[in-house]
Amino acid sequence: MSILAVRNLKTYFKTPEGSVKAVDDISFDLKEKEILALVGESGCGKTVTVLTILGLVRGAQVYGSIKYKDYELTKFSETEYTRIRGRKISMIFQEPLSAFDPLYTIGQQMVEVVCAHLDCDKESAKNICIEMLKEVQIPFPEKRFDEYPHEMSGGMLQRVMIAMALVTKPDIIIADEPTTALDVTIQAQVLNLFKQLQEIYKTSIIFITHDFGVVAEVADRVHVMYAGKIVEKATVSALFANPLHPYTKSLLKSRIKKEFKNRTLPYIPGNVPLATDFPSGCRFHPRCDRALKICSQKEPPEICLNHSAVSCWLYVRGDEK
Amino acid sequence: MILSLRQVKKYFPVRSGIFLQTTGWIRALEEIDLDIEEDKTIGVVGESGCGKTTLGKVVARILRPTSGKVEFLGEDVTGRVSKDVERKFRRNIQMVFQDPFNSLDPRMTIGEILSEPLEAHRVFSSKKEQDNYVKELLVKVGLYPEYLSRYPHEFSGGQRQRIAIARAIALTPKIVVCDEPTSALDVSVQNQIINLLQQIKTEYKISYLFISHNLDVVYHMSDKLFVMYLGNVVESGESREVFENPLHPYTRALMNSTPSWDPNQKRLQTVKLLGEPPNPINPPKGCPFSTRCTIRIERCDKEKPQLVGDEKHKVACILSEV
Ligand SMILES: Nc1ncnc2c1ncn2[C@@H]1O[C@H](COP(=O)(O)OP(=O)(O)OP(=O)(O)O)[C@@H](O)[C@H]1O
Ligand SMILES: Nc1ncnc2c1ncn2[C@@H]1O[C@H](COP(=O)(O)OP(=O)(O)OP(=O)(O)O)[C@@H](O)[C@H]1O
Ligand code: SF4
Ligand SMILES: [Mg+2]
Ligand SMILES: [Mg+2]
Numbered sequence: 017m018s019i020l021a022v023r024n025l026k027t028y029f030k031t032p033e034g035s036v037k038a039v040d041d042i043s044f045d046l047k048e049k050e051i052l053a054l055v056g057e058s059g060c061g062k063t064v065t066v067l068t069i070l071g072l073v074r075g076a077q078v079y080g081s082i083k084y085k086d087y088e089l090t091k092f093s094e095t096e097y098t099r100i101r102g103r104k105i106s107m108i109f110q111e112p113l114s115a116f117d118p119l120y121t122i123g124q125q126m127v128e129v130v131c132a133h134l135d136c137d138k139e140s141a142k143n144i145c146i147e148m149l150k151e152v153q154i155p156f157p158e159k160r161f162d163e164y165p166h167e168m169s170g171g172m173l174q175r176v177m178i179a180m181a182l183v184t185k186p187d188i189i190i191a192d193e194p195t196t197a198l199d200v201t202i203q204a205q206v207l208n209l210f211k212q213l214q215e216i217y218k219t220s221i222i223f224i225t226h227d228f229g230v231v232a233e234v235a236d237r238v239h240v241m242y243a244g245k246i247v248e249k250a251t252v253s254a255l256f257a258n259p260l261h262p263y264t265k266s267l268l269k270s271r272i273k274k275e276f277k278n279r280t281l282p283y284i285p286g287n288v289p290l291a292t293d294f295p296s297g298c299r300f301h302p303r304c305d306r307a308l309k310i311c312s313q314k315e316p317p318e319i320c321l322n323h324s325a326v327s328c329w330l331y332v333r334g335d336e337k
Numbered sequence: 338m339i340l341s342l343r344q345v346k347k348y349f350p351v352r353s354g355i356f357l358q359t360t361g362w363i364r365a366l367e368e369i370d371l372d373i374e375e376d377k378t379i380g381v382v383g384e385s386g387c388g389k390t391t392l393g394k395v396v397a398r399i400l401r402p403t404s405g406k407v408e409f410l411g412e413d414v415t416g417r418v419s420k421d422v423e424r425k426f427r428r429n430i431q432m433v434f435q436d437p438f439n440s441l442d443p444r445m446t447i448g449e450i451l452s453e454p455l456e457a458h459r460v461f462s463s464k465k466e467q468d469n470y471v472k473e474l475l476v477k478v479g480l481y482p483e484y485l486s487r488y489p490h491e492f493s494g495g496q497r498q499r500i501a502i503a504r505a506i507a508l509t510p511k512i513v514v515c516d517e518p519t520s521a522l523d524v525s526v527q528n529q530i531i532n533l534l535q536q537i538k539t540e541y542k543i544s545y546l547f548i549s550h551n552l553d554v555v556y557h558m559s560d561k562l563f564v565m566y567l568g569n570v571v572e573s574g575e576s577r578e579v580f581e582n583p584l585h586p587y588t589r590a591l592m593n594s595t596p597s598w599d600p601n602q603k604r605l606q607t608v609k610l611l612g613e614p615p616n617p618i619n620p621p622k623g624c625p626f627s628t629r630c631t632i633r634i635e636r637c638d639k640e641k642p643q644l645v646g647d648e649k650h651k652v653a654c655i656l657s658e659v
Pocket of ligand 3: 262263300301304306307311
């Protein structure tokens, strides 16, 4: 069962340099109780995708459909959005410190969220918050409740943010690179916490990252984005065992191994294209080592296979090209 | 030796109340010794907030130490210095920051960004020579001369990081501090940037102070390794040696926490590291790691272990002293 269905979503920005097709015709489903990882190069459209889902892109043209349960989110007014944002769909950002107001204690900020979404008074809101802080394994939650954001470490703030996202028991949590700014030991704690809480609360999670190590650890399924498109969709085991798209394959081969020391590291030649001038046909074709003639002329269709779907001409049967 | 730090401390004041009195200190660096030799890369890893960026900024003289001594080519540069020494320092030590999106002035063209340090140091007598050099620089970092009149927002993250690197090497410095230069980038772009840094190092004999959360990258880049925790160096030595034979419990935890890239062999659930990094305003009395260490003994809470050992490998842990 899918809880969120995105169909032919396009988010275009008008800029002096031309139209930026940040997200360009993507479709995917978030299933109930799964962790779906969205991976891809900086600027490929991961954040814009999820901001569009949350109705948070300003000054953009949005086309296509976003269905959450029976609601069509693209038709939502701002007031309708405020009823689900933070309550049914919560978001966790990359930089924990910038998500908090430095002038208020984390307790004040949490209580405000709880009172806005749940029907309760300040005293019971406080209790709910402290329970939640316990749940995300913050030591001495009663004391921490009265601290200011700058008194906490990055890892601890990230956990407070998770607590805030969970407090309304949302159906969906969207986490945008929640561990990129953390060191690996704290990253491990935060990722473990995500998995445990996901099992307890049965939340569906969209997890954005560019780290395949993190994908392997937390995700059930993965969607790989390149230049505003989803180029491959797979279960996590299929993706690592049998990557299909040339871009995914190259990325997985680029992991640094110990024996590479003092050698040149593998990489994909060329540069990531700018969103104002994407290449014709398959957007990866100028950098692809297996490109065919058709690749620069026509956009590849999405081909569905057992545990994967891939948008690449190599998987299209001869007579259909 | 190009640069050495001796017992360098950096404390930031904590201010509160309406008159913003200093009510405490954030101990960002505690008595750090660091030598940067010619043509060597020093890797720095550690907890978020343990003082890595602060260390980089002290090395690049963006921050002055609270106490201790900094020597640059035999000269004391801890406090104020003569204009000449300041110029020589600026020319020779540069920094590349983590965020490729905020570290370049959005109102300047790429040409202006790269020319600025050259003009400030009057490297070239003619504009033409300077322009040619700037073009060469762009080509060197894998970009095209046509990009000179473009603005930073027209480039991808990886390309912006290349521009930042071009600016950092423009004056052929002796040391470049790289503060997580690839952590916002995907693996392939990360590898391109690292290859570029390595190629520049071979050509110019640059030393890097290379700060990163990614241990694979640090292993690849560094000759020496510094492991930091809560403002302290807890382990240091030759990079290969420390990676192959980590002695400090924090270093071991770090090395075990790197995700596996293999969904059939998930590693994180097995990571056993308790609790939280303590607050640098109020660090533990004994070993800075004692609040999270799984093998601590009573002495660890009372005595602060010193960094001991030889150049090849040093560690600060009570248990390896006995
Ligand atoms: N408000 C905006 N106006 C114009 N262009 C925008 C706007 N917001 C984003 N973009 C562009 O849309 C593209 C996608 O950006 P997005 O932030 O989604 O990338 P991302 O995949 O999240 O990258 P990162 O890994 O760096 O966070 C980029 O080229 C970006 O410059
Ligand atoms: N200008 C400043 N004023 C006050 N405190 C500061 C300042 N700069 C850094 N700190 C504090 O000093 C400590 C060390 O910070 P630093 O930025 O050096 O850590 P880091 O190791 O680079 O962390 P990260 O991995 O998150 O980048 C932190 O507790 C930080 O909050
Ligand atoms: S469609 Fe062609 S260019 Fe694109 S990835 Fe496949 S083979 Fe390469
Ligand atoms: Mg993003
Ligand atoms: Mg830092």
